[in-house]
Structures are given as structure tokens and as C-alpha cells.
Amino acid sequence: MSGGTELFPGPDRDAAEAILGRYPPAHRQSAVLPLLDLAQRRHGGWLPPAVVDAVGDYLGMPSMRVRELVTFYSMFHDRPVGRYLVQVCRTTPCWLRGSDEVLAGAREELGIAPGETTPDGLFTLIEVECLGACADAPVVQINDDYHERLDGERMRAWLRDRRGAEDD
Amino acid sequence: MPTLSIDGTEIEVAEGTTVLRACEQAGVEIPRFCFHERLSIAGNCRMCLVEQVGVPKPLASCAMPVTDGMQILTRSERVQAAREGVMEFLLVNHPLDCPICDQGGECDLQDQALYYGRVRSRYREAKRAVTDKDFGPLVKTVMTRCIHCTRCVRFMDEVAGVPELGTMGRGEDMEIVAALDGCLHSELSGNVVDLCPVGALTSKPYAFAARPWELSHTESVDVLDAAGSAIRIDSRDGRVLRVLPRVNEEINEEWIGDRSRYAVDGLVVRRLDRPWLREDGGFRPVTWEAALAAVATALQAAAPERTAALMGDLPGLEGMTALADLMRARGVASVDCRQDGGAYGPGVPASWRFNAGIAGIDRADAVLLIGTNPRREAPVINARFRRRWRTAGLPVARVGPVTDLTYPVTELGAAAQVLVELAEGSHPFADVLERARHPLIVVGSGALARPDGGVVLGLARRLADAVGVAGADWNGFSVLQRSAARAGGLELGIVPADGGLDAGGMLAAARAGGLDFAYLLGADEIDPDAFRDTFTVYQGHHADRGARYADVLLPGAAYTEQAATYVNTEGRPQQARPAHPPPGDARPDWKILVALARELGSPLPYESLDGLRSRIEAAVPHLAHIDQLPPVAPLAPFGDPDGVLDAAPFEEMVPDYYRTCPISRASATMAACARAVADA
Ligand code: SF4
Ligand code: FES
């Protein structure tokens, strides 16, 4: 895979060009993070190696430099994730407010440990550090949305609903 | 210019100087792991912390520019405490395996721990362990030792231009990885071993071979390409264990190519360590007396016009001079130092030298490469081209096959015909050269060894005139030699006398039965088959190609075993020094020839190395000015610009970077590298 056409087909092409337009032409590489984000959204929430290399080609960056970024930022995933990426905050404020129960609820409901994906490919559960919303701890981020002031039961209920909705 | 005080002493430094550099200028040493003066600043190890009076936190001096009036303390209690803190963190995950680590005794971490380490660790938790990586046959990894300074990553990215190393993950999980397992695709990869401040990257061939304090160090020069890089030969018990670069700002800075560093295991394989005489289709070991007597008898029986002497890529000035003197004294005209048949303007030094000087690349502002691949022919020179491109956008164009040189190149095609357009000024790149203040035309030695080499040389010369390549302070017409012996032989004027045969002529004559006697001084890059029916003497250190059909094998010394002078591609004479005596009965090249001349009953006019060197100095005075660039050579006319060009395109002259000479062909390490590159 190389070049922008295959990497960002159709309307994504405009989105990619718009992102590039924010940076001076001599500094195309500055667009690497938003473009990786765009690419990740278009490739099932993770970045296969070929996509990472393609982003490098698109920006004229050595693929090693792009791979470094993908592994450095926790928001990029170099392995497949479920349709719902459940990120449970475990940093002190959330922990004091019961993140352990939230995590336990998610584990029970999904039947998986942190770092794993449900066999149906719907949910991936991971623990993360502070999500920056401590005032409403405990916090869980699921895809782009924050779920705040959770407890174990509300966590389970949400996951149950989602699974039900997906099964229909 | 800002003035600052360092430990109470005032010092004025240039604008933009970092605190670390200012400290060095003041003679104060600052410990560092990630900082390296030839790499970009990373500021990630924090070992270089110093205190600035009035500032609450210690500063990373490597990344902090000096401001006027700064008061820096490098020996305060706070600095000591800060560095001890950094050291403690670095050691948290560092294994205590110094006794089995090859870096031991030359490890920055070990050294600094002496000053800043705690006697006992306070760390009780589990240490992390990191899987080792496969960086190929040259670089051994023990990744648990890595302190994440990223020197290796920055070197590959910035200097080598092969961005194959990177950091994966972050924090506790960070690891150094290679893009591909099994090989780093750079001719400069071994330099990461020197750069790694700990034992994470060490030399694979040298693994567990020696401790640094057991080695004797010999300062010498590399001869495996024509750059003449400064090296240090580390040996023990009559064996070379490793070669490291020394700093020579004008040539290799502080890098060397992988072949120069790692081919030395070939020095003990396939060696000629006693004289041999061909007998009944096989070889019989003989004494020196018998061997020299056989050579003398054959030489005396041969008519001078049916006698030839050819020199290879590795002999020094001394051996070549002695052979040429011996032959000329016998009236032999067919003496040549150009086994590749390179067409140079006879007697015109500007036609074989890299006239701009290697350091001149730092001033060049437009480059045309003709039939040369500097990355393979002289990696350290290529690194300069790359830096000039990175720092000043150097435009580079090339006539020759397309290869990755690690910087962008305007490709003008591989057909020699384009030289005509360039020389006539009808090609756009001629304008680029003409507009440049310091234009550089680099002609590869391979381009000159083509049958139409004289025409290529002449056209390059005409182009040089057309674009004004030589000015008052600049001569940009430059030949890039590949062999360490060639420029020296040419400076000595070792080319056929009137009526004599050049290398090609000798081979043709030998094939046609027109030669009675041939003397090959380390000439291996030829078709040895030609000498099947000629009485041939091969003098050299390896039983390589040239020895195949020889009748007498005379064991000479390799470059690590004899005192010899080499002239690099710039025309700069430098001295190689012996790290140990040659093996067995092998002898320095010049001594063998002095003994042969005695055997012939017409001794050479010198019996000692000094005498021989005086003879060289008398003939070519500047060759005695060791380490100095030669006086500027005028761009006198040379070449044959109006001759007929070959239709054949320029070819890659170094298809296998790792094996180009008898030493590297004997090296198992080089063979492993060639395999690794082929597999990848
Ligand atoms: S391997 Fe060596 S040079 Fe590379 S980052 Fe680790 S410590 Fe630094
Ligand atoms: S600690 Fe959980 S959001 Fe900050």
C-alpha cells in the first residue's frame, strides 16, 4: 500500500488534504498524528503495519519513525481491537472512587481480562492511566465517549445493553 | 559573545554554545551518555546535570544554550546528588553482569558508576528484561543493558542515512528495535558499537575475545578502501583482534566502514606464511633461498621485453618502489600499478586525485557523480555527502546506475553519452554546476577503467573547464579511487615506460604466449588464468586469485604487519604501522624485493626502510610529508575528450561491498554479511 489514494479513499482524501493544509508544505510530517488517527478510524480502530508504512510514504517519513509514534502514543493500536475499546482508568483518583469495582464489573460481564478481546470481536478491555476527568471519577472511556461516575453495576449494564443491541 | 562563569572561572564562548560545550572549553568534564558531538541533541539521559546559581532545578547541560551572565556549578553537592540520582535510576534496570559483558573496561556506565554510583542498590523490585534483537553478523545485542540513550538510533538516522533502528514503546516498556531482523543495511553499521555507551551493542565477531587492557594498540591507517581512514589496530599475541576508528577530522571524522572494521578475521585465513614452488602441478614448500633462487633464475632467463610486473590494490609505496626499481634496473618497461587498467593522464596528478579534498565536500554546493557509487566505494566519504545534503541541501546528480546513496540524487541515466551533453553545456545540470561556487565533479575509478576510460576522463575534464570547476581556492575535479595502492603507485609514476605494456597489454600478451616472466605484487583483481603459461611469481599475503597459476609464491606481509606508506585518494601520504610481525616466514614486501635483487647480483641502492624512504622522497618529495595534503595540482590537460564513447552503460563497480580484496574475501564475517544482505 502506498500513496494517498489507497490509504485515504474517497471523502477521506479530502479530510487528509485538509489536515495537511494546516501545516506548512515544508513540514508535511507535522501532520503525522492526525493522519494516523484518521487512518486508524478507517481501519477498524487499529493500525496494521502496512497502513503505518503507507502513512510514512504519504508524508515522506521513514516507516521506522512512524512506527515509533504508533507505539509511543497509547491512543494508537498496533494490534486489532474490538468494536468497543473499553478503557478503564486506574489512576489514583479513579482508584479511590472505585475503579476496581468498575473493572471487576467489566471483567465479569465480558468474561475477559484486561488486554483481551471478546471472541466475538466486539469488546476490548484495557486499563489506562488518568483520562483527565478525575472530577467525575471513576471514568471509563469507550471509543470516543467518556462514561463518568460509574460503578460496577452501571458498567455491566452498559456493556449488556451494547451487546444486546449488537446482537439484534 | 556571552560570558559565563563555570565553577567560579569566567569564560567567553560563541553565541549558541551549550553549557556542556562551554564546560568542555573551560576544561571541565561533564559526564554524558546520550550526548554525542556528531549527533543531534536528545537530552534524554540526564547524566549531564549541572547547577545554575539561582535556578531551583538542575539543568541538562547538553541541551541548554549559554546565556550571558550564567553562573554554572559542576561540582556542588546538589550536582553530585542529582547525578547520583540519575545513576541510581539508570541502574535500576541495568543488569549487574559486567564480568560477562564485553564492554567491561571501556564502558561509560561502568566508569561513571565509579563516581556517581551507590555502593548498594536500594531497589528491591523486579528488574525488567528485554529480548535481544538480531542486528545481523556484526552487532551483538544484549538489550537488557540498554539505557535508551538513542545514540544508535540517531546515528543510523542522521549519519548512516539508513533509518532502520527505532524505539518502540515508552517508559518501562521502551525497546530499541531494527526494522528487519538479521541485518542493518548500512556500510557504517559497526559504528553503533562504538557509540553505544554501555554493553547493549557490542561487536559480534569480537565477542568474548579479549579485555581491553590486554590489547596492544597500534595507530595506523585503513587500506581496505582508498579513503585512508585513521584506525587503531588492537592486537594480542600476534593476532589482530579488532580494528577501531581513530579521529581524523579531514578524512573519516570518527567513523569507519564495516569492511575496514570487520574484515580482519580474514588476516589469519588462507595466508601465505612460507614460500612455495610449483612442482608437478602442485605446490611444494621451500626455503626462502630456494624460492628466491628460482625466481632469479627465471627472471635472468627472461628477455626484458617479455617480462612484466603488475601491482595490486594493497601494496604500500615501499614495496611498489622496490619492485619498480628492480624491474627498471633490468630494463623492463612493462611495469604497471593499475591492475584495473584505469586511464589517467600520465604524470598529471590532478587526473587521479580527489583534488577537492575529502573535507572539501563540506564546501561543495553542487556535485556530479560520474560512474561512482561512493556509498560502496568509500562509505565515510559518502557520509560527508549526506551531511552536506542534510545541512545545506547539496544538489547531487549522477551518471551511472541508480542505487540508494542515502540522499536524493538527480539521475542522469547510466549511459556515458550524457557526458557529451554535459560537456557541451546542453544539459541542464551543467548550469547547476556552473552557477555553483564550489562545484564538484567526482569521477569513479571504475569509470576510468572502462575501455573508453580516457574518453570519460577527457569529457569530465572538458566539463570541468566549461563550468569553471577550478578557482583560486578550489579545484573540484576529483577522482574517487577504490584501492589504497593506486594513487600511491601513480604518484610514484609506476606506469609502463616507452614501449612497455600496461595491465591490459600484459594480460593479452600472457594469453598469447608473449610473456616469459610476470611478477604480481598482490595483483588479485585480474583474470589469473591469463598467466597459466607464463612463469609467474606472486608476492602477497593471501593465496587468492593472483596465486592461482603462479609458479612461485612469496609470502608478504599484510597492512597490519609491516611499516608502509599509503597515499589516499586525495594524494595524502599516511603511514601504516605493524601491529605485530608477519606470520611464519612472511616478510615485509620491500625486504623480499631487496633480497631478490641481491640474489640477482644487482642489489637495490637501499638496504633499510629509511634508505628506501629517502629514495622515495628524492623521487617525489611531497610523499615524505606524511599526513599532509599534497601541493595543489594544476588542472593540466588530460584525457581524450574527442574519442569514441562505448555504448555500454556505467556499471556498479562494487557489487559486493563486503568482499573486494584478498583480506575481505578470506573473512568469514564478511561472507556472513554478504549472505545476510542477500537474504534480506
Ligand atoms: S542500544 Fe546502546 S546506543 Fe542504542 S539506545 Fe541503547 S544504550 Fe543507547
Ligand atoms: S484518575 Fe481517572 S481520570 Fe484522572
Ligand code: FES
Ligand atoms: S547528556 Fe545531557 S541529557 Fe544525556
